[in-house]
Amino acid sequence: FISEPHTVGVVTVPFSGGQPKGGVDAGPIELLRFGILDQIKGLGYKVDFSDGVDQYSSLKPKSDPDVGKMKKPRFVSSACEKVKGQVEGHCKQGSLALTLGGDHSIAMGTISGSAAKYGDQLRVIWVDAHADINTPESTESGNLHGCPLSFITGIAKNVAPFEWLTPCLKPEHLVYIGLRDVDAGEKKILREHGIRAYSMHEVDKYGISKVVEMALEYLSPSNDNPIHLSFDVDALDPSVAPSTGTPVRGGLTFREGHYICEAIHETGCLVAMDLVEVNPLLGDQTNLYQTVTVGCSLVRCALGETLL
Amino acid sequence: FISEPHTVGVVTVPFSGGQPKGGVDAGPIELLRFGILDQIKGLGYKVDFSDGVDQYSSLKPKSDPDVGKMKKPRFVSSACEKVKGQVEGHCKQGSLALTLGGDHSIAMGTISGSAAKYGDQLRVIWVDAHADINTPESTESGNLHGCPLSFITGIAKNVAPFEWLTPCLKPEHLVYIGLRDVDAGEKKILREHGIRAYSMHEVDKYGISKVVEMALEYLSPSNDNPIHLSFDVDALDPSVAPSTGTPVRGGLTFREGHYICEAIHETGCLVAMDLVEVNPLLGDQTNLYQTVTVGCSLVRCALGETLL
Amino acid sequence: FISEPHTVGVVTVPFSGGQPKGGVDAGPIELLRFGILDQIKGLGYKVDFSDGVDQYSSLKPKSDPDVGKMKKPRFVSSACEKVKGQVEGHCKQGSLALTLGGDHSIAMGTISGSAAKYGDQLRVIWVDAHADINTPESTESGNLHGCPLSFITGIAKNVAPFEWLTPCLKPEHLVYIGLRDVDAGEKKILREHGIRAYSMHEVDKYGISKVVEMALEYLSPSNDNPIHLSFDVDALDPSVAPSTGTPVRGGLTFREGHYICEAIHETGCLVAMDLVEVNPLLGDQTNLYQTVTVGCSLVRCALGETLL
Ligand SMILES: [Mn+2]
Ligand SMILES: [Mn+2]
Ligand SMILES: [Mn+2]
Ligand SMILES: [Mn+2]
Ligand SMILES: [Mn+2]
Ligand SMILES: [Mn+2]
Numbered sequence: 004f005i006s007e008p009h010t011v012g013v014v015t016v017p018f019s020g021g022q023p024k025g026g027v028d029a030g031p032i033e034l035l036r037f038g039i040l041d042q043i044k045g046l047g048y049k050v051d052f053s054d055g056v057d058q059y060s061s062l063k064p065k066s067d068p069d070v071g072k073m074k075k076p077r078f079v080s081s082a083c084e085k086v087k088g089q090v091e092g093h094c095k096q097g098s099l100a101l102t103l104g105g106d107h108s109i110a111m112g113t114i115s116g117s118a119a120k121y122g123d124q125l126r127v128i129w130v131d132a133h134a135d136i137n138t139p140e141s142t143e144s145g146n147l148h149g150c151p152l153s154f155i156t157g158i159a160k161n162v163a164p165f166e167w168l169t170p171c172l173k174p175e176h177l178v179y180i181g182l183r184d185v186d187a188g189e190k191k192i193l194r195e196h197g198i199r200a201y202s203m204h205e206v207d208k209y210g211i212s213k214v215v216e217m218a219l220e221y222l223s224p225s226n227d228n229p230i231h232l233s234f235d236v237d238a239l240d241p242s243v244a245p246s247t248g249t250p251v252r253g254g255l256t257f258r259e260g261h262y263i264c265e266a267i268h269e270t271g272c273l274v275a276m277d278l279v280e281v282n283p284l285l286g287d288q289t290n291l292y293q294t295v296t297v298g299c300s301l302v303r304c305a306l307g308e309t310l311l
Numbered sequence: 312f313i314s315e316p317h318t319v320g321v322v323t324v325p326f327s328g329g330q331p332k333g334g335v336d337a338g339p340i341e342l343l344r345f346g347i348l349d350q351i352k353g354l355g356y357k358v359d360f361s362d363g364v365d366q367y368s369s370l371k372p373k374s375d376p377d378v379g380k381m382k383k384p385r386f387v388s389s390a391c392e393k394v395k396g397q398v399e400g401h402c403k404q405g406s407l408a409l410t411l412g413g414d415h416s417i418a419m420g421t422i423s424g425s426a427a428k429y430g431d432q433l434r435v436i437w438v439d440a441h442a443d444i445n446t447p448e449s450t451e452s453g454n455l456h457g458c459p460l461s462f463i464t465g466i467a468k469n470v471a472p473f474e475w476l477t478p479c480l481k482p483e484h485l486v487y488i489g490l491r492d493v494d495a496g497e498k499k500i501l502r503e504h505g506i507r508a509y510s511m512h513e514v515d516k517y518g519i520s521k522v523v524e525m526a527l528e529y530l531s532p533s534n535d536n537p538i539h540l541s542f543d544v545d546a547l548d549p550s551v552a553p554s555t556g557t558p559v560r561g562g563l564t565f566r567e568g569h570y571i572c573e574a575i576h577e578t579g580c581l582v583a584m585d586l587v588e589v590n591p592l593l594g595d596q597t598n599l600y601q602t603v604t605v606g607c608s609l610v611r612c613a614l615g616e617t618l619l
Numbered sequence: 620f621i622s623e624p625h626t627v628g629v630v631t632v633p634f635s636g637g638q639p640k641g642g643v644d645a646g647p648i649e650l651l652r653f654g655i656l657d658q659i660k661g662l663g664y665k666v667d668f669s670d671g672v673d674q675y676s677s678l679k680p681k682s683d684p685d686v687g688k689m690k691k692p693r694f695v696s697s698a699c700e701k702v703k704g705q706v707e708g709h710c711k712q713g714s715l716a717l718t719l720g721g722d723h724s725i726a727m728g729t730i731s732g733s734a735a736k737y738g739d740q741l742r743v744i745w746v747d748a749h750a751d752i753n754t755p756e757s758t759e760s761g762n763l764h765g766c767p768l769s770f771i772t773g774i775a776k777n778v779a780p781f782e783w784l785t786p787c788l789k790p791e792h793l794v795y796i797g798l799r800d801v802d803a804g805e806k807k808i809l810r811e812h813g814i815r816a817y818s819m820h821e822v823d824k825y826g827i828s829k830v831v832e833m834a835l836e837y838l839s840p841s842n843d844n845p846i847h848l849s850f851d852v853d854a855l856d857p858s859v860a861p862s863t864g865t866p867v868r869g870g871l872t873f874r875e876g877h878y879i880c881e882a883i884h885e886t887g888c889l890v891a892m893d894l895v896e897v898n899p900l901l902g903d904q905t906n907l908y909q910t911v912t913v914g915c916s917l918v919r920c921a922l923g924e925t926l927l
Contacts (some may be wrong), residue, residue: 185617203566204573207566210826253566253606258819311820324888512877512925512927515875515878
């Protein structure tokens with residue numbers, strides 16, 4: 004799906020409005036500082052970073068009172084609308100869109116963007132400890148990084164102030180890997196909509212290799228659908244990626260995380276990737292180093308780096 | 312096997328007489344302090360904690376000299392006899408008996424108690440780094456937490472001062488998972504009695520999912536036998552459950568430990584569970600937090616908590 | 620292949636000339652201090668340690684300028700020639716040759732030594748994060764511990780000052796396990812010579828049990844070839860074996876490392892083993908303890924220690 008010469012369109016989203024902890028907006032800067040752009044070039048890609056590091060802060064509304072339980076809904080909405088435009092642009096140019104977050108609310112933008120190009124053919128693999136599929140009604144915290152998939156799939160309908168957002172992903176075109184902290188309301192949503200989810204229980208039961216195989220077979224039996232990979236670093240075990248806002252024990256190992264990315268690369272169908280929830284302000288320097296380097300190497304593996 | 316409404320009968324055994332280190336008697340208090348009772352209620356069970364936190368200290372004999380190599384034999388014997396009565400009571404009321412230790416010697420009481428209700432139908436899954444099947448002759452340390460299964464199976468016969476204890480478990484009705492530090496004398500016992508054991512070598516060879524499947528198939532091919540799960544937290548790797556008296560490297564991961572509990576819950580046949588060898592005095596506050604929270608979540612998984 | 624009474628011929632090689640970091644020459648001393656000889660005797664072997672702890676320092680040439688990119692080539696060459704003689708001696712006496720390094724350059728000596736006895740029948744299993752198969756031309760660092768396999772296989776030909784070394788291992792008689800940091804030049808060599816390699820990606824894909832099974836089946840379908848196991852502790856994850864010169868994340872777990880050794884022992888065909896790259900000067904006392912104890916237990920497992 005990606006045009007020659009293979010180009011990675013990089014979208015940096017220094018945004019933390021979808022959750023309460025400061026610092027996740029500094030994630031993209033750290034990934035850049037650790038050399039992610041050069042690493043991508045080292046794999047033979049052209050890098051299109053023409054958007055630069057947008058601070059997004061200009062989008063912050065003067066006043067942004069809660070709408071129902073939703074916190075900072077206007078700020079999240081305008082940030083995601085902007086992200087959508089950037090990702091859509093890269094996809095329409097035939098580039099692979101790589102979005103560096105930022106909290107996971109921005110996936111409302113990234114998936115809207117890739118779906119604008121690939122439409123109903125698009126398939127999404129969501130690697131996360133969390134399901135991020137609360138509705139404005141079911142959410143307990145009101146943090147919108149826990150909600151993007153209910154908006155994208157249309158399970159939450161006509162939510163103001165997200166008028167720009169059109170549901171663009173059928174629930175059956177989504178698959179989860181790594182879940183282990185799912186709210187009761189989310190469990191109900193997953194069941195009612197028959198959404199395919201491989202929790203850590205399934206990773207232990209079948210092994211990561213079989214899980215990825217089943218996920219890909221489910222999403223695209225003929226391996227001919229464009230794939231958007233949305234990777235939340237908290238899918239990894241906290242011992243692997245400690246600098247993140249909502250760590251949960253019992254996560255993917257370093258190797259399992261990379262295996263997922265390698266196997267998705269092998270499909271030849273990856274068209275967009277999000278790497279989100281790297282928060283450099285959480286933990287010490289060692290934690291930061293661990294988390295950012297693992298983030299960079301996940302991206303490299305998704306883009307084709309191999310061990311042999 | 313459990314009557315409606317599903318009830319968990321909780322037996323707390325603040326007992327450390329089966330081994331030399333202080334602190335394991337504080338295990339139950341910490342598990343309670345971390346909210347294990349409310350967590351069980353949260354899963355929809357009634358909780359019967361009518362026995363309260365018995366200090367067991369009143370059972371301590373004035374004088375308790377070694378009998379052969381056995382240390383504190385009278386204290387261990389009376390504590391286990393009391394535990395037996397409590398577990399038997401809960402089982403006969405149709406409750407699931409949950410025993411919070413305390414050191415593993417108390418399993419002489421818990422299995423005697425569940426066997427008093429379920430007789431020859433009972434099957435035991437012993438999750439442990441150690442085999443705990445030394446006889447009074449083969450034990451090197453004389454610590455009785457290393458011996459309960461020789462008493463329960465009758466491999467050690469007519470041991471004074473354990474006159475109250477009748478062998479109640481055939482060696483072929485027992486299966487181990489997680490072994491990795493087995494004494495030479497115990498290896499001989501396991502071989503001579505053909506006891507089914509899945510050491511960490513088998514966990515690596517087959518994977519935890521297959522190991523649990525084989526263990527359950529071996530114990531109860533028609534999945535119709537009541538199961539007693541005796542879970543020593545030292546089965547987990549020390550990086551997962553550091554606050555325990557005899558840690559051994561190369562143990563079960565956080566996820567493998569939970570997988571075992573989840574799979575046993577799925578049989579619908581769990582009638583009793585022991586969680587033992589949590590020692591809050593070993594390690595720092597982080598270690599304690601890790602160990603007690605993992606203990607709580609193992610119990611929740613055995614009682615039906617799922618990730619999805 | 621080993622004569623009765625089973626004897627382990629121990630070769631200690633306190634040598635660090637194949638790489639720049641001091642300390643790896645103290646590896647053998649620490650392994651001895653932690654009781655590796657008594658542990659081997661405890662498994663029922665005779666130990667032949669008649670060579671004693673040779674300091675190798677007498678072999679250091681007064682002047683040893685680089686040859687091409689190769690650093691300390693004369694020192695490495697004479698050390699390896701001496702190692703070859705020692706290993707050859709043990710093998711020809713029917714003993715299992717156990718070499719305790721030292722850096723991995725010494726495998727030029729150990730494999731030359733075992734091949735002197737077993738010839739074309741010899742098979743090599745190389746467990747390492749690295750491929751160690753750079754040629755004097757492809758090496759970037761010039762450190763010879765990254766080159767031994769190109770010399771042994773004859774991929775690097777007629778290298779002065781290694782005139783004593785005759786290529787003695789066909790590339791198809793070698794298999795790797797654990798690779799995850801392979802230079803571009805090495806990847807090319809592996810591909811061109813069709814060398815069988817199981818990287819961490821394959822360990823994740825198939826599981827360690829299947830990987831070892833495939834490796835053994837590939838090397839010796841009838842399980843009748845003598846096996847030389849060359850184990851670099853950096854194959855293990857740095858969390859398992861931190862005291863080593865070139866650690867790489869995402870390595871073998873404690874259990875996978877032991878599984879490899881156990882499975883190779885079960886073939887009954889192990890004739891030589893190297894344990895290399897333990898560097899006691901790297902890390903703190905806990906790291907040292909971890910690394911040396913894991914080194915000792917890998918050796919014990921390869922020599923037949925079992926969990927049950
Ligand atoms: Mn997320
Ligand atoms: Mn998450
Ligand atoms: Mn135990
Ligand atoms: Mn134990
Ligand atoms: Mn090496
Ligand atoms: Mn290495």
